[in-house]
Amino acid sequence: MITAFENYLRQETSLSDADIHQISSLAIRRKLRRNEFLFREGEVCRHKVFVISGLLRIFGMTPDGGEHILQFSPETTWTIDAESYDRQTPSIYNIDAVEPSELLLWTKADFDSLLTRIPQLKKFAEQLISGNTYSGRRRLLTALSATPEQKYEDFVQTFPRLLSRLPLRMIAGYLGISLKTLNRVRQAQLLRS
Amino acid sequence: MITAFENYLRQETSLSDADIHQISSLAIRRKLRRNEFLFREGEVCRHKVFVISGLLRIFGMTPDGGEHILQFSPETTWTIDAESYDRQTPSIYNIDAVEPSELLLWTKADFDSLLTRIPQLKKFAEQLISGNTYSGRRRLLTALSATPEQKYEDFVQTFPRLLSRLPLRMIAGYLGISLKTLNRVRQAQLLRS
DNA sequence: CGGTCTCTTGACGGAGTTCAAAGCTAGTGG
């Protein structure tokens, strides 16, 4: 469990074993069942979250119950509502588990102290945040300009691994199209091949 | 011109006059005419940009010539393709001037050295970047979930000052709807009041 | 003063949404 996280750090960073140990020693373990919420809109996001196994999603809800998904977080990725976490203000998003998941959590206080003590960790964290910002921007452009076909094609290219793990209605909720349209697109794609 | 920038820094930060002077002494002045490009997709974004006066936009182009606008930058704001700037890779976006504009530019080398020399500037820059990321995320949610009416209403609330300065086709390009639909929405809104 | 860009409007076509029903799958609980 924890070793999965430590291996991840060894692979992705050049942190020392001592540092890695220090980081994971402050982690809180947590499991989520399928469909269980990590937190709901209105609450404050109090933890950094690393997904060891499983799959989370962060999404917003419309008054009529529609779910619009901003991001999926499969194993060996981080997730969080950065805005709520940084400012400690109520979040407008929800996070729940698409699959049964194992998580590591850090309180903001703990993680902040790690960031000051381990500059290399800070640099790594900043890289991750930047990458997230960039892909968010690309995604906004796609949302504004692409047809449903292009959106789906884009999704398949970007997340081939997730395709089989997600209910179609979530893919639709991620792409911002209706389930019906998603089916049409997939139908058309089958005929082409 | 430059004083406008220095006043901005005095107001928004607690930087010393010496620091402020150091920052502005490395700035390059630049003017853009209406519709003039700051850079085009395929080029590398080599400068930090502060808008003293005027109005810029950053946008992506579709093969058929459609312009999809990611962000407007009026006076006393910063703009940039962060992804291209940070990694020094070709950008997929364009930046041009909606109005005649006066800019300050810093090369990446110069600005990086300022960031190391003036920690407070670094902190300020990080705040700006975060804020940008957060609003980008909120915007993605809107793009995915809102109706044209809601998108327009949202725009009016968020940028009341920009409304009269922008051609309608750019507002449409920002909201991801057609000019025709935008007109319909505005028509309906007139009738309601 | 000419020309380009902008805004507005109309008609039309079609793509996407909504509603509904049916069969199937997979997760749950006994």
Add this chain to the structure above:
DNA sequence: CCACTAGCTTTGAACTCCGTCAAGAGACCG
């Protein structure tokens, strides 16, 4: 481990709303 059920997928029909095409009037700039 099996049976049941809730949820998922697929499909159809009808409709709505948005986009495309087109034309004309007006505003602004050079």
